[in-house]
Amino acid sequence: MRLGIKTDDEFLIKLNEKNIQIQNNFLEKIKEIAKKHSVNVMLQDGAVKKQETFDVEKIHQIYSDISERLETWTLEGISSTNDEGIRRNFIKLNINPGDHIISLHLSIQYHVVLFYQPNYKVMKKQKELSDFMDKTKKQEYELTEKTDQVILEKLRAGGYKKFDAQNLFEILYKDDKIREKIMNETELQTDGDLQKINQHKENLLKALDDLLLETYQMEPILIDEARLVTGEEGCVCNIDIERIENDQKSGLIDSKKMSASTKEKISALIDQVLTAIT
Incomplete structure (x- = not known):
């Protein structure tokens, strides 16, 4: 189950409330790195103009800080994709509290616009x-x-x-x-x-x-994975909780079937994420 999905389960409702805080905190970090500044660029005809961009490298520091704070989690990797001027930088971590697995996926997607260096x-x-x-x-x-x-x-x-x-x-x-x-x-x-x-x-x-110069464009908004796949700019912050049974994952979560200790572990781990992204 992905946190944020509407539910009547009281335990999951509390987790959803924490998830909103986590997403808002992550979005604020993205808004900070997405602040634009102007650089000089050269066009094909040699004309020089100002172009807005942002420092995309700062996302790697954010990801590194989060992964260091979630030291007991398994880091699946910090990766990047590059597809026709659209780039995506993302990190995935997971942890197993008992017979469940919690996965955290953070991602930003932005456009790359190429110019020449003013040289x-x-x-x-x-x-x-x-x-x-x-x-x-x-x-x-x-x-x-x-x-x-x-x-x-x-x-x-x-x-x-x-x-x-x-x-x-x-x-x-x-x-x-x-x-x-x-x-x-x-x-x-x-x-x-x-x-x-x-x-x-x-x-x-x-x-x-x-002699090419990359500039970056991104709208710092939260988007879902469907919009991410279609190439929209923005950021993703998703937490999934799945039950493992007979080596198979299931997204159908019923907290009534969870033990008190499992609920406590899951809640504490979501708190860890909240602290790590604060």
């Missing part, structure tokens, strides 16, 4: 890349044509008469000898120029990537 090197590298692309465009096309011709000749010489894009991939994947011959001949015919062009292009692109 002259950005414009310099952009121009270098643009000039290089213009200079090598014709040469790259000619080398690609030559490479394609080498592939066709070697495949036909190897006994492959009919092939399309799909089985071409399969041939090169399965036939090590023909693949090696093609690579060697391509290198010989093009003097390795195509690889050199691609490598230099990759180096320039990497140099530009190294």
